Amino acid sequence: MDRRKFLNNTAKIAAGTIIAPYILPSGRLFAQTGSQLAEHVVYVLFAGGVRQQESVLQRYLDDSQGLPYGGNIMYNTFSGAAPTQKIVYGTGAGGPNPIPAILSQTLEAQGTVFKEVSSSTAGHYGGLNALLQGNTANTQGLKSKPVYPTIFEYLRKHGGFPASKIWFVGNGIGNSVPLLNYSNYAGYGPQYGANFFAPTFTFGDDGVDYLSNAKVYHPEDQLSPMYQMKYFLDNSFKSVGNSLPLLNNTEEEKQEIKLFIKEMFDKTSAGTIDFPPVADNGDLQTIGYACELMKWFKPALTVVNMSNVDGCHSDFTGYLKNLHRADHGLGHIWDCIQSIPEMAGNTIMIAMPECGRNLEPNSIKDANQWYAYDHSDTNARRVFGVMVGPGVPVGLQLGSEQTPIGLTTDGVPTIAEILGGPALKNQVLGSGFLAPGSESWFDRV
Template identity: 40%
Template sequence: MAAGAMVLPYVLPGGSLFAPTGSRKANHVVFCMFAGGVRNLESVHKNDGNLMPSMLNGNESISSDIVSSMSALPSPAVSSPLQNFGTLYKEFRYDQGPTGHFNGHTTAITGQYTNSSLSLLERPSYPTVFELYRKHNTPSMSALNSWWITHTNNLYPILNYSNYAGYGPTYGANQLSPNDLFSSRTVPNLINKNNFSGNNKELQDDIRKFMNNNFGGGLNASAGMKNDTEDAEKIENWIDKVLQDISSGSLNNPWNIPSYMNGDMYNIYFAEEVLKQFQPELLVVNMFGVDTCHTDFSGYCNAMRRADWAVGHLWDTIQNTPGLANDTVLIVAPEIGRNGTPNSIVDANGRPALDHTNSDPMSKEIFCLVAGPPSVVNQGKVISQEAGRSIDIVPTIANILGFDSEIPGLLPGNVLHDAFI
């Protein structure tokens, strides 16, 4: 793709930023939302065995009926579970607001509770972590330092910036939905050997349309969002290389998974590629495969195990990338939990499915894992009592990157001090 030939509507300007901020714990933060609604019973409590061996210690055997429904995976990409490299909050809470996915995402990304009037067609009412980072950090930082990698171009990209006065698109994140833009699985015939060439205007137009998808519902696609010329060229050149790799078939299964790479794995794979290519200081990525639990409990367990494997691979990539290794804090948490009371749907193993409703307190029970360098994060620490809330993640990120004292009273949550040295 010729440099400068394609304008990416989610790529935002470097902007004029505020004064340098305080001391940092680390120079990079990756926040991975283990999203789709994960119940503590199947994750940290291991009621059906250890479905998350890349993240959690323990050799608890997975229930035999669940094993029969699971697809093959290689051994974990990490030599030791992630909880040994950090602090595990076993009883974290999403303790206020409706237990919907978008509410949970909004709370985690803004550090503010949401309510039932939250509109799915409007940007958040409070600044996102991306805006807070970019407005209250070092002036030299560009938008290349802040990325939001979403599982879909529907709805979730609007969380890259808010409607809050004094913030907005100038301080938003570069947003990317790899499963929409880069996947020939979900976009049949968009990218293949026969129709791709570096000067294919039709393909460029198609990609632009896909990148515009999340601006449906009356949102303005021309909200002043673009990188400066140098950064835009870097991103376009990188996308060009990715498209060439897809056209050659080299990205059909880049992790060589023996069964298949699902959407969560592809999302994490491209988050890793962004980390390696641009080394942003702040990257947020979500996964969503476990939401199959509405109709298929066994499939939910399978998706949880695959998402866990992907998180382990993400950590391994961070530790093997110069510039990120020993200088990155990884935070992993679901956006919401799931009900204790099942619905009426039963899967092939006779397991009842689970929704997530506000009336069921288990839907507000989640976990949080904070992993990082031993000089920064407490290693192998487990906090078993109820501690920490979704709204604490944004102030914790701000504290790690050294700008929490610069934020003008916008965050009601607390820094997760127990996780740090």
């Protein structure tokens, strides 16, 4: 070996030693930023089983109760005239007063609508899993974690996003919703999972009773020695049992979350949470806290789940009310995004139901003598999708009942492309975990 070779090799080894600590767990050197379509995505899981007929098709009572009254009850999402008779979905006794639109221009007019998307399942949990993991695994059980990696894990593991930038806001803790923030898949899992709140519980009555009166400790004088003792105990503990499912928030991120919790209790108490103008159900209250969360953390990905529409199993009138309110909430989220300087003009919002509802009703009638609808037939696998934000074609409508375009599993590669560019999208599509035929919506347009 001559001197030149020796110096050359030494320089290479030194460079490798310096660079190695900065290689991400995925093997990528830098997180995807340059090729992002937007820096933020808000993904609304809308809203507990929505029939095409009352939503995107704007038939109101015409295709459900045999009454000749059509019209659009989703004022913020779709363009179209509202029903003129039999108004039951608004506020007041009997719901005669529709909630005015929040947005001056509908989401349909501002972005792209996929009018006929195929859902891979007619069930809620399977549908939510399809929206979040891009697949509906046959082995996916209720009350169990997703079996394939979720979009949260793809973003954190391969995109390099920190935990506090990836959030899932659930509308409750029932129906296995808290399980959706990470999968059980080997190599992924909790260390790449999303932070989660079910705000109506965390900041609701129980939260006020048991979480709101937290003692405030001094970060340096008290918390620092406390953590030092905890870490000593943790280092002394060598368990041969299960490992702990930790989300790997840093100490600073945990402190931010605790401050946010305190702020939410203060704001709840003061009545200053950014709720939609009408917030008379759990979905709308959840959306209020989701807006506060976006203002505080400015997440790269915020997923918001809604489900009040599912009352349609026994109450069609309530379903119409909640569908009208889910649209009201969607408008409020988009309005809220525009009020956050870091997110305005830099956020793409996607909304899509996890499943639809049946073509034929069940035998249950509500107070208006209207039939209720379950979700178990092919009509329940028909949904719509809305996408709006920078780079999204404006005023575009794709698909029809005869020619469906898109799958509910498309959400995962679409978000991967928005936040990680073509490289992350291809990595997700090439992972082998997505349902066959899944594509980014940007490729479909």
